[in-house]
Amino acid sequence: MPEKILIVVCDGLGDRPVPGFGNKTPLQSAARPSLNHFARNGACGIIDIIAPGVRPGSDTAHLALFGHDPFKVYTGRGPFEAMGVGMEVRPGDVAFRCNFSTVSADMTILDRRAGRIRDGTVELARALDNWEFEGVKVYFKEGTEHRGVLLLRAPGLSPLVTDSDPHQEGVKPHECAPKAPEAALTARVVNAFVKRSYDILKDHPVNRTRVKAGELPANIVLPRGAGIMPHMPSFLERFGIKTAAIAGVALVKGICRVSGMDIIDVKGATGGLDTDMKAKTAAAVSALDKYDLVFVNIKAADLCGHDGDPKGKAAVVRRLDAAMAIVKKALPEGAFLALTADHSTPCCVKDHTGDPVPLAIYGKGVRADRVRTFDEIACARGGLGRLRGLDLLPILLDLAGRSEKFGA
Amino acid sequence: MPEKILIVVCDGLGDRPVPGFGNKTPLQSAARPSLNHFARNGACGIIDIIAPGVRPGSDTAHLALFGHDPFKVYTGRGPFEAMGVGMEVRPGDVAFRCNFSTVSADMTILDRRAGRIRDGTVELARALDNWEFEGVKVYFKEGTEHRGVLLLRAPGLSPLVTDSDPHQEGVKPHECAPKAPEAALTARVVNAFVKRSYDILKDHPVNRTRVKAGELPANIVLPRGAGIMPHMPSFLERFGIKTAAIAGVALVKGICRVSGMDIIDVKGATGGLDTDMKAKTAAAVSALDKYDLVFVNIKAADLCGHDGDPKGKAAVVRRLDAAMAIVKKALPEGAFLALTADHSTPCCVKDHTGDPVPLAIYGKGVRADRVRTFDEIACARGGLGRLRGLDLLPILLDLAGRSEKFGA
Numbered sequence: 001m002p003e004k005i006l007i008v009v010c011d012g013l014g015d016r017p018v019p020g021f022g023n024k025t026p027l028q029s030a031a032r033p034s035l036n037h038f039a040r041n042g043a044c045g046i047i048d049i050i051a052p053g054v055r056p057g058s059d060t061a062h063l064a065l066f067g068h069d070p071f072k073v074y075t076g077r078g079p080f081e082a083m084g085v086g087m088e089v090r091p092g093d094v095a096f097r098c099n100f101s102t103v104s105a106d107m108t109i110l111d112r113r114a115g116r117i118r119d120g121t122v123e124l125a126r127a128l129d130n131w132e133f134e135g136v137k138v139y140f141k142e143g144t145e146h147r148g149v150l151l152l153r154a155p156g157l158s159p160l161v162t163d164s165d166p167h168q169e170g171v172k173p174h175e176c177a178p179k180a181p182e183a184a185l186t187a188r189v190v191n192a193f194v195k196r197s198y199d200i201l202k203d204h205p206v207n208r209t210r211v212k213a214g215e216l217p218a219n220i221v222l223p224r225g226a227g228i229m230p231h232m233p234s235f236l237e238r239f240g241i242k243t244a245a246i247a248g249v250a251l252v253k254g255i256c257r258v259s260g261m262d263i264i265d266v267k268g269a270t271g272g273l274d275t276d277m278k279a280k281t282a283a284a285v286s287a288l289d290k291y292d293l294v295f296v297n298i299k300a301a302d303l304c305g306h307d308g309d310p311k312g313k314a315a316v317v318r319r320l321d322a323a324m325a326i327v328k329k330a331l332p333e334g335a336f337l338a339l340t341a342d343h344s345t346p347c348c349v350k351d352h353t354g355d356p357v358p359l360a361i362y363g364k365g366v367r368a369d370r371v372r373t374f375d376e377i378a379c380a381r382g383g384l385g386r387l388r389g390l391d392l393l394p395i396l397l398d399l400a401g402r403s404e405k406f407g408a
Numbered sequence: 409m410p411e412k413i414l415i416v417v418c419d420g421l422g423d424r425p426v427p428g429f430g431n432k433t434p435l436q437s438a439a440r441p442s443l444n445h446f447a448r449n450g451a452c453g454i455i456d457i458i459a460p461g462v463r464p465g466s467d468t469a470h471l472a473l474f475g476h477d478p479f480k481v482y483t484g485r486g487p488f489e490a491m492g493v494g495m496e497v498r499p500g501d502v503a504f505r506c507n508f509s510t511v512s513a514d515m516t517i518l519d520r521r522a523g524r525i526r527d528g529t530v531e532l533a534r535a536l537d538n539w540e541f542e543g544v545k546v547y548f549k550e551g552t553e554h555r556g557v558l559l560l561r562a563p564g565l566s567p568l569v570t571d572s573d574p575h576q577e578g579v580k581p582h583e584c585a586p587k588a589p590e591a592a593l594t595a596r597v598v599n600a601f602v603k604r605s606y607d608i609l610k611d612h613p614v615n616r617t618r619v620k621a622g623e624l625p626a627n628i629v630l631p632r633g634a635g636i637m638p639h640m641p642s643f644l645e646r647f648g649i650k651t652a653a654i655a656g657v658a659l660v661k662g663i664c665r666v667s668g669m670d671i672i673d674v675k676g677a678t679g680g681l682d683t684d685m686k687a688k689t690a691a692a693v694s695a696l697d698k699y700d701l702v703f704v705n706i707k708a709a710d711l712c713g714h715d716g717d718p719k720g721k722a723a724v725v726r727r728l729d730a731a732m733a734i735v736k737k738a739l740p741e742g743a744f745l746a747l748t749a750d751h752s753t754p755c756c757v758k759d760h761t762g763d764p765v766p767l768a769i770y771g772k773g774v775r776a777d778r779v780r781t782f783d784e785i786a787c788a789r790g791g792l793g794r795l796r797g798l799d800l801l802p803i804l805l806d807l808a809g810r811s812e813k814f815g816a
Contacts (some may be wrong), residue, residue: 016773023776050814052795053802057815070815080816251816348773352813354806355775377775377791384791 012302046385076227083254234260420710456471491662642668
């Protein structure tokens with residue numbers, strides 16, 4: 001009988017030995033009886049989420065974990081930026097990273113970042129959002145500070161266009177030009193959008209207030225880095241399985257959505273340090289009733305890594321452990337658990353690195369090895385050896401009796 | 409802050425257990441406190457330089473270690489043979505392996521190897537070197553015994569030509585023919601070169617002396633195995649890093665040069681058994697002042713492997729260890745060291761084999777494992793697991809804080 005699968009990804013959990021911690025990693029330094037339970041009774045290993053030494057982004061990491069080769073499907077950042085700001089992205093959508101910028105009356109760019117504007121971008125973006133031009137739906141949403149995302153939706157759009165953003169100041173915005181005949185419509189929409197952004201933003205109340213205060217107005221939007229959202233066959237199409245995801249962060253949620261997973265919203269799941277981890281794991285275990293595979297991303301450890309805070313990261317590990325105690329208690333008979341991370345975020349680096357992450361696979365019939373603890377060093381001696389992110393899903397589907405034989 | 413990287417390759421160091429050595433490998437049998445220091449305090453593993461079971465050449469091995477997939481860039485042996493005999497090879501050069509051969513007056517090949525000529529080839533080659541035909545620069549250099557290398561340099565040359573060498577005796581040399589229209593010029597130059605080699609060599613004093621002594625004259629040169637030197641982007645282009653190499657052997661030096669590394673000449677570095685290893689490691693450590701990545705190849709262990717001399721190889725290990733004591737003492741704070749080999753050259757085989765080679769990566773924040781000694785068997789239990797040659801550079805660049813994130 002096919003069994004259920006639970007994947008728990010502790011975002012950014014991997015780390016490097018910390019001198020002040022007796023040369024232990026934050027994970028090693030924390031009491032973690034539940035995490036260790038799964039390592040001790042499971043099969044362990046380490047994973048290069050993309051490839052050895054390659055530093056994964058949150059987007060490319062989750063693509064790989066969901067069985068999509070990021071070197072093939074990750075063609076441009078635009079669509080993933082769109083997911084990151086919480087936009088819905090569909091296959092065929094073309095999206096651009098954008099800056100709010102400042103131009104003079106003769107269209108010379110004075111500041112590509114509009115004085116690094118912080119406030120008011122929500123209102124500015126709303127004024128540009130939800131437009132239509134030549135049958136193309138046009139969406140725009142603000143990101144952090146001066147950043148935003150332009151998303152175009154229509155059949156047959158192409159991302160093969162040049163940037164409006166000239167990547168320098170003192171010149172005029174570039175005309176967006178098609179690099180191939182089939183991109184002519186995309187280019188026309190982008191040019192119309194840029195012109196419209198100036199027309200709408202130049203006298204927008206937010207900008208009038210900025211000018212009065214001696215600040216540069218955010219009076220134009222300059223797109224760059226076009227990318228198209230590839231069609232990625234869903235879990236249902238690929239494996240015939242029903243899948244759900246629990247994730248707090250917009251970018252991860254977006255990738256789950258385009259991978260065809262149902263998103264389960266959990267009360268108290270914020271994607272921040274204050275997230276209710278126990279609520280997430282409890283909801284995940286419950287969802288196994290209805291779904292064949294449930295994925296949970298818990299973000300907190302990554303935040304401590306970015307902050308360079310090993311003590312905070314160790315505290316997060318203790319909370320993760322308490323949340324995993326719920327899985328230990330409530331994981332349905334026969335189900336398989338994969339416990340891992342999407343990348344390392346070492347506190348000494350304060351960013352994602354290519355260091356591999358620990359993995360424990362737990363469930364009936366798994367070839368348990370001699371690993372006693374769940375951490376970066378111990379799992380490297382495990383029976384699963386050193387794997388790639390793309391390997392995880394096939395291994396789990398096979399264990400759960402859900403994969404096809406290749407050959408006869 | 410980006411850190412420095414030192415790669416020390418002990419050429420041909422890997423071996424197999426030797427019955428007469430208590431079933432230890434030469435590496436295991438030698439006292440090696442400094443090598444062990446890096447293994448004990450570093451992360452260890454084994455590397456398949458090309459792929460499991462694939463026997464690397466010195467050329468393909470170093471291509472992989474420098475991040476160039478040999479299956480993609482190694483299209484023909486010609487350009488690498490040229491490097492091996494010490495010729496300068498540039499991207500776009502087309503080169504051929506050649507034989508000095510013997511033909512009769514009616515151009516029938518009597519001996520493809522000119523009586524396995526040993527002496528006088530330097531003079532013969534010099535008579536053919538440095539010519540020009542239809543705007544193509546033509547270089548020729550002798551190799552060992554009857555071997556030589558023809559190198560053509562001009563824009564737009566193609567290696568898609570057939571061999572002049574018919575690979576049998578009793579027939580006439582083949583006309584070199586283009587396999588594609590764009591190779592017409594290459595074929596014309598090769599045919600002109602072969603004709604000219606006969607015109608110049610048939611009455612050359614070296615051959616007159618040979619004929620008088622009853623030996624076959626080396627009166628023609630027959631090219632085969634055309635290959636083009638691919639453009640390989642330099643370390644600076646790929647990663648923005650300044651790199652230098654210390655190597656005694658012409659082939660390795662040549663690959664370093666086409667990879668865009670500065671070559672540092674070290675007094676006493678011969679590429680032979682008499683090489684001054686300490687001078688090489690000392691120079692390498694000093695070069696880290698000026699360069700971001702320094703590569704050192706120490707050839708001696710390979711020579712003992714080819715000679716089938718495990719005792720000699722163990723003695724080389726003791727000298728390697730003394731040279732690495734300098735690195736242990738002088739490696740700059742924060743720098744990363746990779747200690748490995750380019751392939752195994754087991755004494756029982758007397759040639760390169762596909763056995764993986766040991767690896768230790770040493771430096772701040774490295775996930776040290778339980779490996780206590782640097783050798784083929786112990787390192788296989790290390791935390792790095794089993795890697796490929798192409799993985800090494802990304803791992804080092806990531807550790808040193810010199811790689812780009814893939815995604816966001």
